Amino acid sequence: DIQMTQSPSFLSASVGDRVTLSCKASQNINKYLAWYQQKLGEAPKLLIYNANSLQTGIPSRFSGSGSGTDFTLTISSLQPEDVATYFCLQHNSWPDTFGAGTKLELK
Amino acid sequence: QVQLKESGPGLVQPSETLSLTCTVSGFSLTSYSVSWVRQPSGKGPEWMGRMWYDGDTAYNSALKSRLSISRDTSKNQVFLKMNSLQTDDTGTYYCTRDESIPFAYWGQGTLVTVSS
Numbered sequence: 001d002i003q004m005t006q007s008p009s010f011l012s013a014s015v016g017d018r019v020t021l022s023c024k025a026s027q028n029i030n031k032y033l034a035w036y037q038q039k040l041g042e043a044p045k046l047l048i049y050n051a052n053s054l055q056t057g058i059p060s061r062f063s064g065s066g067s068g069t070d071f072t073l074t075i076s077s078l079q080p081e082d083v084a085t086y087f088c089l090q091h092n093s094w095p096d097t098f099g100a101g102t103k104l105e106l107k
Numbered sequence: 108q109v110q111l112k113e114s115g116p117g118l119v120q121p122s123e124t125l126s127l128t129c130t131v132s133g134f135s136l137t138s139y140s141v142s143w144v145r146q147p148s149g150k151g152p153e154w155m156g157r158m159w160y161d162g163d164t165a166y167n168s169a170l171k172s173r174l175s176i177s178r179d180t181s182k183n184q185v186f187l188k189m190n191s192l193q194t195d196d197t198g199t200y201y202c203t204r205d206e207s208i209p210f211a212y213w214g215q216g217t218l219v220t221v222s223s
Contacts, residue, residue, distance in 0.1 A: 034208055043201055043213035044152065050208070087151055091209050095167045098151040 004099035012107045019075040021102045023088035032092035035073045039084045109133040111214035129185040129202030140205040141185045147198040192221045
């Protein structure tokens with residue numbers, strides 16, 4: 001199975017900060033990388049698919065980049081409602097596998 | 108409006124069988140695939156298996172020997188059965204609607220605790 005490694009595990013940032021989260025795949029997954037946001041007590045929500053495509057209804061401050069093995073989720077200006085855990089997912093190779101997550105908190 | 112809702116027992120005895128139901132609305136099970144995904148508390152999600160829109164199934168090899176997924180299209184329901192449960196099977200179980208991107212829509216999840 002492809003291993004997905006997210007860093008950092010925890011991140012503390014201030015409102016208005018530019019925040020960057022990393023996800024690395026153990027082998028080439030082309031562009032087949034998605035990002036999910038999970039708020040406390042809720043189900044994950046799809047933010048980004050195909051590495052850089054914004055899901056309908058997601059604010060434009062979220063963006064994704066990367067291909068191959070290295071991917072990034074960027075929040076251009078952190079808002080209080082962005083406090084959550086963020087997971088990446090690869091769906092290039094069966095079985096689909098998730099990262100362990102980055103927990104984002106307000107400083 | 109796409110909706111998925113999981114239901115089932117919150118507590119299961121060790122070595123027993125887990126049975127969950129995912130009831131969907133707003134779409135047809137013959138047009139979209141549905142996956143089961145589980146998440147231990149504080150950890151990342153794990154894909155368990157998928158009911159394809161054409162009725163075929165796929166399973167995570169780590170769970171394949173214990174897992175069965177079926178459906179009743181007339182009732183808009185997808186079923187999960189997993190046997191020989193242990194304490195590390197404790198977690199929240201979700202059903203999701205899959206499109207060209209997997210796990211595009213999620214149910215609210217149901218917490219399953221394996222304990223005597």
